[in-house]
Amino acid sequence: VQLVESGGRLVQAGGSLRLYCVVSGGTFSEWAMGWFRQVPGQEQEFVASISRNGGDTFVADSVLGRFTISRDNAKNTVYLQMSTLKPEDTARYYCAASWFGNPTSRLREYPYWGQGTQVTVSS
Numbered sequence: 001v002q003l004v005e006s007g008g009r010l011v012q013a014g015g016s017l018r019l020y021c022v023v024s025g026g027t028f029s030e031w032a033m034g035w036f037r038q039v040p041g042q043e044q045e046f047v048a049s050i051s052r053n054g055g056d057t058f059v060a061d062s063v064l065g066r067f068t069i070s071r072d073n074a075k076n077t078v079y080l081q082m083s084t085l086k087p088e089d090t091a092r093y094y095c096a097a098s099w100f101g102n103p104t105s106r107l108r109e110y111p112y113w114g115q116g117t118q119v120t121v122s123s
Contacts, residue, residue, distance in 0.1 A: 001025040001112045005095045008117030011085055015070075015121075019080040021095030021114060029053075032098040033071060033078040034110055037091035048080060049095070049103035058103035063089075085121045092116040 001111040006084050020036070034049040048059045048069035068081040078095060096110035104110075 001073050001097065003095050003097060003112060003114030005093065005114045005117040006088075008093060008119045009107045010120045010122060013085060013087055013121055013123050014079070015085050016083040017119060018083060019082070019093055019117060021078045021080075023076045023078070023095075023097060023112075024114070026097070028076040028097075029073040030101065031112075032100055032103050033069075034096045034098060034104065035069060035080045036094045036096060036107070037089075038094065038116075039091045044094070044106040044107060045091070046107075046109075047082075049098070049105060050078065050093070051103050052085050052101040058105065060105070082119070087120075087123045090119060090121045 004023045005021045035047040036044045038044045050057045050069045066084045071078040094116045095114040097112040098109045
């Protein structure tokens with residue numbers, strides 16, 4: 001199973017960005033998907049998760065109302081739409097696939113991970 005993230009770049013505070021994660025191998029439509037982020041020296045932080053059919057989502061309080069997770073099972077792709085970005089959103093963003101079908105914030109429930117894409121928000 002391979003997960004490849006893209007879309008990260010330098011953006012000004014208040015701006016918007018869309019991250020992409022394309023999954024190959026396995027059965028994408030059976031997995032819940034999640035986005036996490038990490039700043040060097042800190043633990044990974046849950047950002048958002050979506051159920052296998054896209055009907056349920058779970059978003060961290062820190063990004064609620066600003067970030068939206070979605071997916072297209074026909075394209076084996078999960079998205080993270082980020083708006084009203086803040087400097088504290090600067091991190092490396094990782095896409096992950098869960099064995100379970102429902103959204104989850106627990107790292108241990110995600111066996112498959114991508115390499116990440118860097119998002120930098122300037123003030």
